Amino acid sequence: MSALIVNDLVTNYGHVRALDGVSFVANSGEITTVIGANGAGKSTLLRTISGLEKAKSGTISWGDVDITNLAPEEIVRSGVAHVPEGHAVIPTFSVLENIEMGALFRRRENSSDVKVAISEVLDLFPRLAERVKQSAGSLSGGERQMLAISRALVSRPQLLLLDEPSLGLAPLVVEQIIQSINQLCRSTGLTVLLVEQNANTALAVADHGVLLALGKVVSDQPAATMRADSALRTAYLGY
Amino acid sequence: MNTFISTLITGTANGAIFALAALGLVIVWRGAGVVNFAQMGQAMFTTYIASNLITSGNSYWLAFIVALISGSLLGMVIDLLIMRPLAHKKSSSATKTLAATIPVIASLGILTILQALAGVFWAGEERGFPTPVNSFYFKNGAGTLPFSAFNLFVIGVVLTVLLGLSYFFTQTGVGLGMRAAALNPEVARLSGIKVSRMRTLSWAISGAAGSLAGLLITPSTNLSPNSLDLILIVAFTAAVVGGLDSPLGAVIGGLILGIGISLVTTYGSPENVFLAILFLLLAVQLIRPNGILGGKQVRRG
Amino acid sequence: MVFWVESRCAVDKSKKIWRKNLIKTLTLGLFLFLLSFTFDAYNQGQLALVLMLFIGVLSLTVLTGASGQISLGQGALMAVGGYASASLITNMGASIWVGFLVAIFTAGLFGLILGTAAARVSGPYLAGTTLVIALALPSVANRFESLLGGNVGLIVDFGSPPIWISNLIEVGYEQWQLWVALPVALTALFFTSNLMAARAGRSWQAVRDDEIGAAVSGISVARTKVVVFVVSSAIAGLGGALYGLRGLVGPSVYPVSLSLTLLTAAILGGVGSIAGAFIGTLIVVFLPDLIDWVISGMALSEQISNYLPALLTGVLLLATIIINPAGVMGAHHHRKH
Numbered sequence: 001m002s003a004l005i006v007n008d009l010v011t012n013y014g015h016v017r018a019l020d021g022v023s024f025v026a027n028s029g030e031i032t033t034v035i036g037a038n039g040a041g042k043s044t045l046l047r048t049i050s051g052l053e054k055a056k057s058g059t060i061s062w063g064d065v066d067i068t069n070l071a072p073e074e075i076v077r078s079g080v081a082h083v084p085e086g087h088a089v090i091p092t093f094s095v096l097e098n099i100e101m102g103a104l105f106r107r108r109e110n111s112s113d114v115k116v117a118i119s120e121v122l123d124l125f126p127r128l129a130e131r132v133k134q135s136a137g138s139l140s141g142g143e144r145q146m147l148a149i150s151r152a153l154v155s156r157p158q159l160l161l162l163d164e165p166s167l168g169l170a171p172l173v174v175e176q177i178i179q180s181i182n183q184l185c186r187s188t189g190l191t192v193l194l195v196e197q198n199a200n201t202a203l204a205v206a207d208h209g210v211l212l213a214l215g216k217v218v219s220d221q222p223a224a225t226m227r228a229d230s231a232l233r234t235a236y237l238g239y
Numbered sequence: 240m241n242t243f244i245s246t247l248i249t250g251t252a253n254g255a256i257f258a259l260a261a262l263g264l265v266i267v268w269r270g271a272g273v274v275n276f277a278q279m280g281q282a283m284f285t286t287y288i289a290s291n292l293i294t295s296g297n298s299y300w301l302a303f304i305v306a307l308i309s310g311s312l313l314g315m316v317i318d319l320l321i322m323r324p325l326a327h328k329k330s331s332s333a334t335k336t337l338a339a340t341i342p343v344i345a346s347l348g349i350l351t352i353l354q355a356l357a358g359v360f361w362a363g364e365e366r367g368f369p370t371p372v373n374s375f376y377f378k379n380g381a382g383t384l385p386f387s388a389f390n391l392f393v394i395g396v397v398l399t400v401l402l403g404l405s406y407f408f409t410q411t412g413v414g415l416g417m418r419a420a421a422l423n424p425e426v427a428r429l430s431g432i433k434v435s436r437m438r439t440l441s442w443a444i445s446g447a448a449g450s451l452a453g454l455l456i457t458p459s460t461n462l463s464p465n466s467l468d469l470i471l472i473v474a475f476t477a478a479v480v481g482g483l484d485s486p487l488g489a490v491i492g493g494l495i496l497g498i499g500i501s502l503v504t505t506y507g508s509p510e511n512v513f514l515a516i517l518f519l520l521l522a523v524q525l526i527r528p529n530g531i532l533g534g535k536q537v538r539r540g
Numbered sequence: 541m542v543f544w545v546e547s548r549c550a551v552d553k554s555k556k557i558w559r560k561n562l563i564k565t566l567t568l569g570l571f572l573f574l575l576s577f578t579f580d581a582y583n584q585g586q587l588a589l590v591l592m593l594f595i596g597v598l599s600l601t602v603l604t605g606a607s608g609q610i611s612l613g614q615g616a617l618m619a620v621g622g623y624a625s626a627s628l629i630t631n632m633g634a635s636i637w638v639g640f641l642v643a644i645f646t647a648g649l650f651g652l653i654l655g656t657a658a659a660r661v662s663g664p665y666l667a668g669t670t671l672v673i674a675l676a677l678p679s680v681a682n683r684f685e686s687l688l689g690g691n692v693g694l695i696v697d698f699g700s701p702p703i704w705i706s707n708l709i710e711v712g713y714e715q716w717q718l719w720v721a722l723p724v725a726l727t728a729l730f731f732t733s734n735l736m737a738a739r740a741g742r743s744w745q746a747v748r749d750d751e752i753g754a755a756v757s758g759i760s761v762a763r764t765k766v767v768v769f770v771v772s773s774a775i776a777g778l779g780g781a782l783y784g785l786r787g788l789v790g791p792s793v794y795p796v797s798l799s800l801t802l803l804t805a806a807i808l809g810g811v812g813s814i815a816g817a818f819i820g821t822l823i824v825v826f827l828p829d830l831i832d833w834v835i836s837g838m839a840l841s842e843q844i845s846n847y848l849p850a851l852l853t854g855v856l857l858l859a860t861i862i863i864n865p866a867g868v869m870g871a872h873h874h875r876k877h
Contacts, residue, residue: 050429074432090419151430165341165429204456205328274664276671325862339663340610344807345861347612347800351854358847417840472675475668483665513676514683520672524661 002199003047004159004191010060011041011048018044020215021058026208028158029189032142033202033223036212042195043085045212046161050082055132060161075165077105081157085164085195087144091137092110095128095147098136114154119151124180141175149177150229153184159191166198174198178205197238205225211236241348245385246505247498249353255397256455261489262473262480267482270441271322273342277349279467279474281317281446282453284353285310287361289454290368290377290462301372306450314446318439319449323344329333354464363464393455401450401490404444408486417441443455473500476520483532491531559731569726576718585714587712590818590825591725592786595779596798596864597805597817598732603772605812606737609658613670614776615798616677617654621647621777621786623681624793626694636699639831640724640781646778648770654668655769659762673797685764717786728775735771804857810867819868827853 004026011019018041026032034042042168047053049060060068067075072082081102089098099121103114122129125146131139135149145165152160162181166174182205185192196202203209209226213217213236220224226232260279267275288309289302313344325345361375373390393521408414419427420437453467460466477496497517503515523530572591576584594812600614625639625648634642654673658666681688701711711719784793800825809820828849835845860867873877 050445052425052428071433072428073433076429082429084425086431088423088429090426093419095417100412101415101427101432102430104416107412150247153428154433274668276667286808319861321858326863340667341861341865342804343610343664343667345858347803348854348858348861351800352858355847355851355854359844359851362843363846469675470674472668476672479707480667487652510679510682511681514673517672520669521657524665524669525657528660528665535576 001181004193005033005059005061006045007061009045009048009060009069010056010190011044011053012056012158013044013053018215019048019058019077022212022215022217023211024191024217024220026159026176026191028191029185030207031192031205032208032214033196033206033211034211035196035199035237036218037075039152040199041070041216042212043163044215045085046082046163046193049075050080050161051203052082052084053056073105076155076157079156079158080161081155081159082161083148083151083163085167087141087148087167089136089139089144089147089151091135092135094133095136096132097138098147099128099150099154102154106155113156117156121214122145122154123171124153125150125185128174136210139219142169142177145169145173145177146180149181159193161194162192164195164197165194166201174201181205196225199233200227241385242370242505244483248386248390250498251494252393253456253459253501254494255394256452256493257470257473257477257497258493259397259400259448259455260289260452260470261477262401262486263445263452263488264474264478265481265483265489266441266445266448268416268478269486270445271318271438273322273346274475274483275445276343276346276471276475277317277353278449280353280455281310281313281351282449283383283462283464283467284357285313285450285454286368286457286462286467289453290366291361292405293369299369303454304369306454307447308430310450310453311418311443311447314442314444314449317349318442318448321349322442323438325434328356348437355366357464358539364459364468365463368454368462370458396451396455406487413440420463473516478530479520479524480530482533485530486531488532489529555597555761557737558817561737565726565730568729569722572722574720576715580644581712581714584712584718586825588714588717588721589786591718591721591780591804592783593805593825594818594821595725595728595782596776596802597809597821598728598814598832599774599776599779600802601767601805601812601817602732602735602775604806609768610663610667610803611670611772612796612799612803613654613668613673614772614802615794615796616670616674617647617650617773617776619677619781619794620773620791621780622789623688623694624777625781626784626789627688629696636696637780638721638801639696640778643777644774644780645777647780648774650777651770651773652766654738654773655766655800659765659770663793669795671799674794674796677794681791689790693788694784695785695788696785698785709869713718720785721782722777722866728778729814732775736814748859778802780836782859804853806867807857807865808860810869811865813867813869814870816867822851825857827856857868 006025007023008023009019010017015027020041022041022045023040024032027152030129032224034045036042043066044053048055049067050073051067051070052153058170059066062078062080065078067078067080070078090101099118103117122132122202127143128146131143136144139147149165151163165177165181169177181192181194184190184202194202194206203223204224206223209219209221209223210217211232219229219232223230245433260282263278264275265276267273285306289306292302292305322345324340326344364522370389374394375387375398408418416427416432419430419442420434421441422430424434427437452470456470459468460470473496474493477492478489479492480495481492483489496519498517499519500512503512507515527533568736576587578812596614596618599617600611603614604610620656620784621643625643627867628642629636629639630680635833654670658669661669698713701716701719705711780794805820805824806817807820809818810816831849831852832845835848840848
């Protein structure tokens with residue numbers, strides 16, 4: 001039973017302390033959502049876990065492996081995939097190339113499974129399957145987000161870090177994407193750490209909620225409880 | 240008419256060589272964010288190595304292969320020993336202004352060192368360099384044809400290399416990884432691609448491309464520590480004209496410059512070549528700074 | 541962001557800076573003047589060379605240190621000044637002092653043209669373009685053979701000291717070179733020191749540090765870049781005119797390596813620092829002599845000793861840029877206000 005254990009994590013962003021002693025546990029097979037206002041440190045948290053930012057102190061462990069401050073390339077190989085915010089795809093690559101990029105490092109040991117993984121991910125997002133040869137730059141926002149997620153999924157992660165997948169997307173598309181993730185999580189036991197601005201949508205689908213404010217964990221509860229807590233919402237999320 | 244055709248063919252052959260050199264510059268620019276002014280210095284150095292192998296009795300082809308291998312090794316060494324440490328340094332306020340140009344200045348330092356080393360090892364006197372096939376114009380029954388076997392060789396070799404590189408970058412995993420690392424290093428790292436390894440590979444490929452260009456052009460320029468300086472200028476102009484971000488642009492730019500210089504030399508006067516190059520460079524930067532095939536994005540200095 | 545607060549304090553402060561710079565400049569001048577009496581003829585000539593190249597390096601200091609732009613063509617701009625001055629002297633019999641003025645003006649004009657083009661271009665593109673300009677120089681000289689002396693060039697020299705001086709004291713040729721170079725170099729030094737401290741200099745640094753912030757504060761970024769080019773080129777032209785007086789103004793006198801030498805001096809001494817420019821020039825001029833002296837005791841082949849100075853200079857440049865890019869003078873600058 002592997003879990004993501006974040007312990008007393010401190011990360012600086014320039015002169016600002018973006019993460020000021022963050023601790024929580026994301027259980028295996030569950031969707032844990034990290035919510036909070038802008039600037040609370042949510043993105044920095046994901047970036048520190050995936051190795052893009054260096055932690056000043058504290059530890060991150062996934063399963064039994066300490067992945068604190070490892071290089072991103074190694075963390076990916078430990079089964080952690082990060083979809084950064086802003087549908088990060090390479091616009092001049094085709095849809096297929098963007099997906100293949102995510103599986104490159106597995107090609108050597110397991111090329112047949114790579115093919116299977118690619119076709120699975122295209123089954124999950126049929127709209128991408130239709131546009132396999134198109135350049136990623138010509139896709140709509142929602143399709144690009146699906147593509148970014150596909151790139152991460154094709155590495156067969158056990159932990160998926162999702163940074164604001166709903167950003168700039170229409171509610172219907174967001175719903176579609178979130179449901180695909182939910183379905184994937186329930187059927188394969190994928191652990192998901194979901195950062196979201198849209199607390200309602202996130203808490204509706206998550207098992208566990210972590211509320212961040214100014215780099216600190218303010219609340220850590222089952223999602224349903226957090227969702228019902230209107231005082232918390234008003235104080236930290238402004239609605 | 241024959242003069243015109245031979246001018247065109249010489250121009251194309253030279254243009255192919257310039258395309259190769261320009262491509263080397265573009266590969267390092269895309270893969271590492273550096274305009275490597277030392278590239279043709281590296282090529283000069285490896286051509287000297289080849290020249291010494293030949294004069295001590297080895298075959299041209301052995302020297303050819305050694306030059307290419309040492310070219311890629313030299314490129315890798317420059318990345319590992321100089322460029323990577325440079326990239327890791329934190330910048331103080333005084334150096335922030337220079338941040339983008341520090342690698343350029345470093346490459347100029349490397350160029351100076353390579354040229355001085357070549358002088359120390361092999362002296363500054365000019366020496367010739369052989370061609371593997373005849374460089375005299377073909378003779379048929381009626382007279383001479385406007386091209387030589389060497390012209391064909393050059394065009395053939397460069398074409399093969401270009402096709403090979405094109406296949407490598409578009410159809411292989413490593414090629415895809417290199418392109419990804421160049422276009423979006425962050426997403427590439429998150430995909431498990433070892434970006435710094437890809438960067439070193441860019442230097443290696445570019446080093447080999449430069450060395451090949453050196454081997455092909457030195458028969459006409461002769462060999463001395465400074466013999467390839469002008470080729471650097473032409474390659475740089477070709478890359479800028481074609482678009483520093485575009486490999487295809489580098490090839491097109493190289494051909495434009497090759498044929499253009501050939502025409503100016505034959506129908507104008509050789510002294511005007513530099514003026515023509517300068518004019519072309521200024522015109523491109525004024526009219527279309529991103530080059531013919533360059534993207535529309537803001538150019539990062 | 542840079543915010544400008546104009547107050548009486550600023551005005552008084554700049555008057556104080558002018559005075560301080562004047563004293564510093566005159567002290568240096570006096571020191572060098574007295575020093576010249578203790579040097580032998582060869583070293584007097586070398587010191588004169590330092591002063592001439594120093595002006596060239598100053599032009600690079602202004603350009604790079606003040607505005608962050610890099611040029612590999614300062615040698616070509618020196619050549620412009622040299623040619624302007626020399627052609628006036630040879631063809632119209634003007635004095636060298638008039639030649640200096642013409643050099644400043646002409647090079648400044650070229651700087652205007654170059655600056656307008658350069659405003660759109662930056663970094664490696666600018667470096668490469670200025671390099672090509674430096675290379676195209678001989679071709680330009682050849683086009684105007686009668687005026688510019690073609691491939692060989694124009695012959696000019698420092699002349700001899702005026703009667704009233706030679707009556708007082710005997711002045712050797714190299715010493716006279718030094719005495720002519722000294723006031724010219726000191727003028728350039730004084731001008732540049734005040735420039736960097738004055739309002740113009742500060743707004744240039746604003747552009748260098750934060751283009752967007754500067755623009756928002758009302759500074760015209762493009763115009764600033766052009767002005768910096770003009771000033772830098774004018775200074776280079778002055779240095780070039782002086783440099784040419786060593787005997788010849790021609791393509792062989794201003795090769796590409798001159799531009800590289802100036803850049804090396806600027807980097808070694810510390811980019812953006814005037815004191816650094818002087819130190820860097822001292823290194824670049826006297827290091828080859830020092831190396832020659834050191835290896836004269838060793839039995840090295842001519843081949844090695846020919847290229848050793850260039851090798852060591854290159855290594856020094858590379859080492860400086862890797863280990864301490866801010867050069868000898870270190871980071872003594874420019875915080876944001």
